Amino acid sequence: MAGGVACGVRGSGTPDLGLLFSGRPCAAAAVFTRNEFKGAPLGVTREAVAGGGLRAVVVNSGNANAATGRRGVEDAYAMQGAAAQALGVEAGRVAVASTGVIGEHLPMDNILAGIGDAAGRLSGDGAPFAEAILTTDTRTKEAAVRVEVGGRSVTVGGTVKGSGMIHPNMGTMLAFLTTDAAVEPECLQETLSRATEHSFNRVTVDGDTSPSDMALLLANGAAGNEPLTAGSPDYPAFVGAVEAVARELSKEIARDGEGATRLVEVAVEGAEDEETAAALAKSVVGSSLVKSAVFGEDANWGRVLTAMGYAGVPFDPDGLELWFGPVKVFEGAPVPHEVAEANAALASGEVRISARLDAGDASATAWGCDLSYEYVRINGSYRT
Amino acid sequence: MAGGVACGVRGSGTPDLGLLFSGRPCAAAAVFTRNEFKGAPLGVTREAVAGGGLRAVVVNSGNANAATGRRGVEDAYAMQGAAAQALGVEAGRVAVASTGVIGEHLPMDNILAGIGDAAGRLSGDGAPFAEAILTTDTRTKEAAVRVEVGGRSVTVGGTVKGSGMIHPNMGTMLAFLTTDAAVEPECLQETLSRATEHSFNRVTVDGDTSPSDMALLLANGAAGNEPLTAGSPDYPAFVGAVEAVARELSKEIARDGEGATRLVEVAVEGAEDEETAAALAKSVVGSSLVKSAVFGEDANWGRVLTAMGYAGVPFDPDGLELWFGPVKVFEGAPVPHEVAEANAALASGEVRISARLDAGDASATAWGCDLSYEYVRINGSYRT
Numbered sequence: 001m002a003g004g005v006a007c008g009v010r011g012s013g014t015p016d017l018g019l020l021f022s023g024r025p026c027a028a029a030a031v032f033t034r035n036e037f038k039g040a041p042l043g044v045t046r047e048a049v050a051g052g053g054l055r056a057v058v059v060n061s062g063n064a065n066a067a068t069g070r071r072g073v074e075d076a077y078a079m080q081g082a083a084a085q086a087l088g089v090e091a092g093r094v095a096v097a098s099t100g101v102i103g104e105h106l107p108m109d110n111i112l113a114g115i116g117d118a119a120g121r122l123s124g125d126g127a128p129f130a131e132a133i134l135t136t137d138t139r140t141k142e143a144a145v146r147v148e149v150g151g152r153s154v155t156v157g158g159t160v161k162g163s164g165m166i167h168p169n170m171g172t173m174l175a176f177l178t179t180d181a182a183v184e185p186e187c188l189q190e191t192l193s194r195a196t197e198h199s200f201n202r203v204t205v206d207g208d209t210s211p212s213d214m215a216l217l218l219a220n221g222a223a224g225n226e227p228l229t230a231g232s233p234d235y236p237a238f239v240g241a242v243e244a245v246a247r248e249l250s251k252e253i254a255r256d257g258e259g260a261t262r263l264v265e266v267a268v269e270g271a272e273d274e275e276t277a278a279a280l281a282k283s284v285v286g287s288s289l290v291k292s293a294v295f296g297e298d299a300n301w302g303r304v305l306t307a308m309g310y311a312g313v314p315f316d317p318d319g320l321e322l323w324f325g326p327v328k329v330f331e332g333a334p335v336p337h338e339v340a341e342a343n344a345a346l347a348s349g350e351v352r353i354s355a356r357l358d359a360g361d362a363s364a365t366a367w368g369c370d371l372s373y374e375y376v377r378i379n380g381s382y383r384t
Numbered sequence: 385m386a387g388g389v390a391c392g393v394r395g396s397g398t399p400d401l402g403l404l405f406s407g408r409p410c411a412a413a414a415v416f417t418r419n420e421f422k423g424a425p426l427g428v429t430r431e432a433v434a435g436g437g438l439r440a441v442v443v444n445s446g447n448a449n450a451a452t453g454r455r456g457v458e459d460a461y462a463m464q465g466a467a468a469q470a471l472g473v474e475a476g477r478v479a480v481a482s483t484g485v486i487g488e489h490l491p492m493d494n495i496l497a498g499i500g501d502a503a504g505r506l507s508g509d510g511a512p513f514a515e516a517i518l519t520t521d522t523r524t525k526e527a528a529v530r531v532e533v534g535g536r537s538v539t540v541g542g543t544v545k546g547s548g549m550i551h552p553n554m555g556t557m558l559a560f561l562t563t564d565a566a567v568e569p570e571c572l573q574e575t576l577s578r579a580t581e582h583s584f585n586r587v588t589v590d591g592d593t594s595p596s597d598m599a600l601l602l603a604n605g606a607a608g609n610e611p612l613t614a615g616s617p618d619y620p621a622f623v624g625a626v627e628a629v630a631r632e633l634s635k636e637i638a639r640d641g642e643g644a645t646r647l648v649e650v651a652v653e654g655a656e657d658e659e660t661a662a663a664l665a666k667s668v669v670g671s672s673l674v675k676s677a678v679f680g681e682d683a684n685w686g687r688v689l690t691a692m693g694y695a696g697v698p699f700d701p702d703g704l705e706l707w708f709g710p711v712k713v714f715e716g717a718p719v720p721h722e723v724a725e726a727n728a729a730l731a732s733g734e735v736r737i738s739a740r741l742d743a744g745d746a747s748a749t750a751w752g753c754d755l756s757y758e759y760v761r762i763n764g765s766y767r768t
Contacts, residue, residue: 037693037701067689067701069717102686103718206672211690288590288672289763296764302486305451306595309421317421317451333453334487373757379673380680 001122004132007114009062009100009107017114018059018132020176021087021122025053026218027182028095029189031196033213039066040076041096042214048080048095052185054218055093057176058083058115059133061161065098065106066211075106082112086119099161099174099212100135130159133174136378137163141252145241149234150225154181156241162253163205175200175215177245181238182221183228190230191242192217199246202278202366204286205257206375217242254367255349259375263350264294267365270357276313277364283311284353285368294351295370299342301329304353319358325351385506388516391498393446393484393491401498402443402516404560405471405506409437410602411566412479413573415580417597423450424460425480426598432464432479436569438602439477441560442467442499443517445545449482449490450595459490466496470503483545483558483596484519514543517558520762521547525636529625533618534609538565540625546637547589559584559599561629565622566605567612574614575626576601583630586662586750588670589641590759601626638751639733643759647734648678651749654741660697661748667695668737669752678735679754683726685713688737703742709735 003019010016030049032042048054058079065072076096084091098106121128130140144157158177183191196215221227228235255263266285271277284290287307293300301322308315322330325345327337345351351370387403394400414433416426432438442463449456460480468475482490505512514524528541542561567575580599605611612619639647650669655661668674671691677684685706692699706714709729711721729735735754 035690035693036695036697036699037689064686067686067714067718071717102684102690103714105718211693288759292760292763295760298765300486302448302451305421306419306486309419309595311420313420315420330451330487333455334451334489371760371763373760375672376676376679376755376757376760379676379755381682 001124002126002129003118003122004128005114005117005121007117008110009060015128015132016061017111017118018129019083019115019118019122020057020129020178022055022218022220024220024222025055025093026220027185027188028052028054029185029192029217031193031215033211035211035213037067037211039064039098039212040068040072041065041098042212043073044076044080045095045097045214048092051092053093054095055089056083056087057095057097057216059097059174060106060111060114061133061135062100063098063104063106064100064102064212067103068105071105075108078108079111079115082115083119086116095216097174097212097214099133102211126157126159133159133161135161135163136258137161137256139256141249141256143245143248145244147237147241149181149223149228149238150232152223152225154179154223154225154238156181156245158245158249160249160253163256163258174212175246175249177215177217177242179219180222181219181228182223182225183219183238187228187230187235188217188219191239194239195243195246198243199250202282202364203250203254204282204366204368205254251367254369257369258378259372260369261372262294262370264291264368264370265350265352265365267352267354267363268357269354269363270359271362271364272360274362274364276315277362278366279311279313280308280315280355281364281366283307285366288371291368291371294346295372297343297346299324299329299339299346304355305330308355315357315359321356323354385508386510386513387502387506388512389498389501389505391501392494393444399512399516400445401495401502402513403467403499403502403506404441404513404562406439406602406604408604408606409439409477410604411569411572412436412438413569413576413601415577415599417595419595419597421451421595423448423482423596424452424456425449425482426596427457428460428464429479429481429598432476435476437477438479439473440467440471441479441481441600443481443558444490444495444498445517445519446484447482447488447490448484448486448596451487452489455489459492462492463495463499466499467503470500479600481558481596481598483517486595510541510543517543517545519545519547520642521545521640523640525633525640527629527632529628531621531625533565533607533612533622534616536607536609538563538607538609538622540565540629542629542633544633544637547640547642558596559630559633561599561601561626563603564606565603565612566607566609567603567622571613571619572601572603575623578623579627579630582627583634586666586748587634587638588666588750588752589638635751638753641753642762643756644753645756646678646754648675648752648754649734649736649749651736651738651747652741653738653747654743655746655748656744658746658748660699661746662750663695663697664692664699664739665748665750667691669750672755675752675755678730679756681727681730683708683713683723683730688739689714692739699741699743705740707738
């Protein structure tokens with residue numbers, strides 16, 4: 001069950017407090033930001049996940065409760081305690097997350113009132129929760145997949161927030177995935193870590209990694225299947241479902257990147273290994289110059305090669321082929337092409353840039369967005 | 385001697401071809417981009433520097449001669465040969481550099497005519513050369529320092545170009561430093577490498593590293609001093625002079641970053657070692673969110689902490705102090721301050737953000753600029 005209310009952190013009636021609740025204890029898996037500087041809620045949630053058997057998640061937007069010192073940690077525990085009391089569960093079974101401005105103390109009166117309010121409005125509708133966790137996002141981001149596991153139909157659903165301060169190779173933004181499948185906890189963590197590597201960690205909006213990043217995967221077993229382990233015949237199907245949900249949500253984050261006018265998908269094939277392919281794809285999708293060129297619909301492919309060149313992994317430019325949409329622009333040397341056609345490949349809402357190396361069979365895809373005036377405007381006046 | 389002319393690569397009479405010439409052979413040192421993908425001139429110049437005794441440098445702007453395949457390499461050698469012939473020196477004694485659009489072949493007729501033209505206009509005035517190497521730069525960048533070395537007065541001068549596709553931890557943009565000091569070649573390379581680490585490699589405009597980056601230091605010994613070695617009593621003074629010129633030019637690059645309205649200087653003190661301090665400073669100065677906040681005069685210091693947190697080096701946020709200009713904003717926890725005062729610290733042409741750790745005595749400074757609408761405009765339409 002889920003709920004979301006406005007408690008006044010973001011002001012003017014904007015939803016800013018969300019609750020997730022499971023009637024049965026959930027196996028829980030989590031990944032956290034790799035930023036050295038971590039928001040206060042992350043330590044509280046890490047402790048709760050390690051304790052096992054989560055029952056609820058409480059989240060606020062508008063204030064990240066990060067860089068708030070000891071008082072911030074006390075506030076995070078107070079959120080946990082209040083949610084636990086409102087839901088009638090043990091405090092240690094509640095995960096806590098906060099997202100928003102860094103360096104300000106939470107308005108705890110609002111937060112505590114909001115928790116009580118949200119607990120009274122829980123329902124099977126995830127939309128109010130999906131809305132309550134947003135900050136600069138322009139829309140909610142939800143995805144769900146259904147698969148057969150051990151003869152039972154199992155659902156994996158999720159919602160994320162994230163629009164700025166988004167960069168791969170880290171934990172991730174805030175992501176909440178739930179499933180009614182029964183899954184052994186270790187296997188669940190392995191599933192989430194792997195899915196994160198293939199999805200959230202392949203998104204970038206601006207190269208900035210939030211101190212609040214966190215992804216949670218809760219599995220309450222309500223579907224009644226035999227608990228999944230890594231050896232279960234249906235485990236690959238479950239992994240596929242989690243990855244599909246995570247990938248879809250990742251693309252939604254990129255599409256809704258701060259100021260974005262386009263989703264950019266960069267696919268690298270023919271690499272020696274997946275790490276190399278991913279490093280190259282992420283470098284291209286993160287380049288300010290590539291992002292500006294996409295915004296300007298200028299198929300300046302030299303910038304793509306340049307970004308691959310500083311990805312920190314070796315590759316042979318002579319064996320490289322490069323496409324903007326369907327238009328081949330490079331094959332060891334410039335390929336004559338109609339510039340207008342290549343530019344047109346950047347003009348749609350979904351832009352695909354693809355590269356093929358001749359070093360092996362591995363591939364990877366990364367997602368990002370263009371860099372627009374609007375990104376600068378949003379971030380030049382975020383606090384005002 | 386130096387010269388610069390317009391030969392039609394950039395069009396409409398814009399200077400785009402420069403020559404440097406020394407009447408005596410120069411000891412030469414060079415550093416090159418660490419981008420895997422390198423412009424054609426870099427191989428030619430690397431060969432010339434390795435050969436020893438450089439006499440000249442030929443540079444064009446408007447076209448980087450990068451991603452141009454075998455023909456690009458032939459064109460770079462043709463530039464070298466034409467300059468050598470025009471100046472009456474051996475081809476192997478000429479360094480070549482190109483900067484501008486990637487992926488187009490050089491208009492060799494223009495280039496060759498321009499080389500002849502420039503060779504006929506050499507003079508002691510460096511300004512035409514400084515102008516001929518610019519691309520999106522809005523102004524020339526020159527610096528010079530005079531020091532006593534072995535009883536002789538020695539001058540170190542330099543000019544650079546660079547405004548976009550600028551990111552530290554790499555070779556650098558195009559930089560040409562000259563001195564009349566006599567310096568042993570190995571010692572000269574050590575001097576340039578070290579100065580680069582402390583200057584050009586600490587500048588970022590957009591996180592993009594050009595495939596054309598190159599810095600050259602030529603020493604022709606005209607001052608008549610005993611050739612300097614690492615053990616010479618005056619070697620530290622010479623190093624200081626080269627570093628001062630390189631640092632000044634680095635700040636000029638940052639100040640003239642594409643779309644920049646402000647120079648941003650980030651100083652980190654109290655670190656365990658210089659590498660840690662430099663990594664933290666560079667991470668802050670490279671953050672799109674910090675850069676946008678400076679543009680918007682929004683002293684959003686949480687973003688500075690965040691950028692330090694993902695710098696990839698460990699540090700203790702609890703022991704951190706942070707200032708925007710003279711205003712302390714953080715000391716393990718938020719420090720109450722007038723937001724208007726902190727914002728005002730971002731409103732001048734030179735913004736200083738400083739951090740003090742409690743881990744040691746090492747410090748480092750990095751330079752960058754703000755991120756403005758103009759950066760997006762310039763790079764959304766660079767080729768059009």
